[in-house]
Amino acid sequence: MASESVFLPQEIIRRKRDGGALTGPEIADFIAGVVSGAVTDAQLGAFAMAAWLNGLDRDETVELTRAMTHSGATLDWSGLSGPIxxxxxxxxxxxxxxxxxxxxxxxxxxxxxxxxxxxxxxxxxxxxxxxxxxxxxxxxxxxxxxxxxxxxxxxxxxxxxxxxxxxxxxxxxxxxxxxxxxxxxxxxxxxxxxxxxxxxxxxxxxxxxxxxxxxxxxxxxxxxxxxxxxxxxxxxxxxxxxxxxxxxxxxxxxxxxxxxxxxxxxxxxxxxxxxxxxxxxxxxxxxxxxxxxxxxxxxxxxxxxxxxxxxxxxxxxxxxxxxxxxxxxxxxxRAHLGEAPITLPVAPDGRGVVSGVDTRALGLAVVSLGGGRTRAEDAIDFAVGLDRLAGIGEEVGPDRPLAVVHARDRAAGERAVEAVRKAYHVAEPGETVERRPLVLERLA
Incomplete structure (x- = not known):
């Protein structure tokens, strides 16, 4: 149940700023204020920074999760014959x-x-x-x-x-x-x-x-x-x-x-x-x-x-x-999914074995083609991107490119080609390259 005292967002922010622990009702009040607009953008940003600096313990995080869960509609699947x-x-x-x-x-x-x-x-x-x-x-x-x-x-x-x-x-x-x-x-x-x-x-x-x-x-x-x-x-x-x-x-x-x-x-x-x-x-x-x-x-x-x-x-x-x-x-x-008009192979500098990939750089190359967004409201081009991406340990050379760029125009495609080439590290032919296991750890 929410606190019956007067709701002052700044006092909740102050407590967390000073390293104190928040109660369930305080967190519930704050999240209710987020939804209603009683909490301003400045106060919300201050709360986020206080939480980032001083953390939330397990109980606080559980209460925050519950309050955010119930800040809107929840789905009920009773009546279905299997687990959700x-x-x-x-x-x-x-x-x-x-x-x-x-x-x-x-x-x-x-x-x-x-x-x-x-x-x-x-x-x-x-x-x-x-x-x-x-x-x-x-x-x-x-x-x-x-x-x-x-x-x-x-x-x-x-x-x-x-x-x-x-x-x-x-x-x-x-x-x-x-x-x-x-x-x-x-x-x-x-x-x-x-x-x-x-x-x-x-x-x-x-x-x-x-x-x-x-x-x-x-x-x-x-x-x-x-x-x-x-x-x-x-x-x-x-x-x-x-x-x-x-x-x-x-x-x-x-x-x-x-x-x-x-x-x-x-x-x-x-x-x-x-x-x-x-x-x-x-x-x-x-x-x-x-x-x-x-x-x-x-x-x-x-x-x-x-x-x-x-x-x-x-x-x-x-x-x-x-x-x-x-x-x-x-x-x-293929009859329904869009295709980009320009395709450009990314040739390696020479024959060799892929020994490393800057995977983040590949994602940013897709964004630069128009296939991702840097702001939530950005429009994206669904058709552009990369395929035939070479994996670690795979041999590349004149007959096997590092990747193929799919672009809306040639200039953007050529920029992506250079970005992809820089993202790859290629070892000498025949060099042994270890690939990390896909599943590294299980936690329960």
Whole structure:
């Protein structure tokens, strides 16, 4: 229950500024003020900075997450025959796991109402990938969302104005006050949306490496532990995998290109061992959380079978139709996904073996082509991007480029070619190069 005393945002800010702990009612009052407008932008920025400087303990973070969860509508899936499960990634390059895992979970008996995000900075966003599909509604009304989840078993959508509105305003303040990296605020932002979606189990994919927001492994581990502790404290069973983002997950970057790649993998027309390995690992953990499998390992085999058999592709196709997209997208994806008019190969300086990748630089190259955004309101070009990205340990040379740039015009394409070339490190031919494991750590 909120405090009966007069609400003074500056006093809450003062306590946190001075290193004190906030009570649940104080946090609830503050978040209610964020939604109502009683808390000004200046006060919200000051609170974010105080939290960044002095931190929030576990109890404070749980209370903040709960308050943000209940700052708007929450979804109720009672009546469905299976568990409500989801996966969330902290973001990376070539990460199309969501497009595979949601329909694969549905094919295994789960329901997945996935509230996904847009790209910002150097990372791509799942919502942007889906908006490359003509007609696909990423902000359906409640009736369409419920029908899609009921009929397809999954629906990947963006955050509506009704879900966790306090999160949108707090994130906007963090974005312009250099407080994005606060672990408690990241934790509350992610989990408030997941809790509002009515989940019964969540698996987190926390990235580390050159293409991740948490580049250092210790930082990624700390975030994973924070997410697990707070999620469990708020009543949401959660497991986290710390995974490698020292190179792109899939050999593509760019919205239509990544969507096409995911569809081709689902349809069995293209192989991608790394993408499937991570999808299977995360999906197995989710099925175990939902008690659809006795162990994560057995769950992983069920997810793999759903992909190999085409059952996941069928669920994906059904989801697309339910949310307004073309009925033949899986059969004829190139007929619906836009293509950039200019393609330019990125030739290496000589023959050799890829020994390292500045993955963040690849993401920024896509942004420079118009395929990403630096501000939330920026328009993006779905068709541009990179494909045929060479992985660590792969031989490159005159007959195997580092990548292929897809551009709207030649000048932008040539700039991207140079950026991609600089992002790659190539060792001498025959040199042994070690590739990091994809799944680095499991935390529960």
């Amino acid at each position: 499960l989801d996966k969330h990634s902290t973001g990376g390059i070539g990460d199309t796991v969501s497009l595979l895992i949601a329909p694969a979970l549905a094919a295994c008996g789960a329901y997945t109402p996935m509230i996904a995000g847009r790209g910002l900075g150097h990372t791509g966003g799942t919502v942007d990938k889906l908006e490359a599909i003509p007609g696909y509604q990423t902000r359906p009304d409640a009736a369409i969302l419920r029908r899609a989840v009921r009929e397809a078993g999954c629906a990947i959508i963006g955050q509506s104005t009704e879900i966790a509105p306090a999160d949108r305003r707090l994130y906007a303040a963090r974005d312009v006050t250099a407080t994005v990296e606060s672990l408690p605020l990241i934790t509350a932002s992610i989990l408030s949306k997941k809790l509002a979606a009515g989940l019964g189990g969540l698996v987190m994919d926390v990235k580390t490496g050159s293409g991740a927001f948490m580049a250092a492994r210790d930082d990624a581990r700390a975030l994973a532990r924070s997410l697990i502790e707070v999620a469990n404290g708020a009543g949401l069973p959660t497991v986290a995998l710390v995974t490698d983002m020292d190179e792109p997950l899939a050999p593509v970057a760019g919205n239509a290109l990544e969507t096409l790649h995911a569809i081709e993998v689902l349809a069995g027309r293209r192989e991608d061992a790394r993408l499937v390995v991570l999808t299977v690992a995360l999906g197995g953990e989710a099925l175990a959380l939902g008690r659809l499998s006795p162990t994560p390992e057995e769950g992983a085999e069920r997810i793999r079978a759903a992909i190999v058999s085409g059952a996941a592709a069928e669920r994906f196709a059904r989801m697309v139709v339910e949310l307004g997209g073309p009925a033949d997208l899986v059969e004829r994806p």
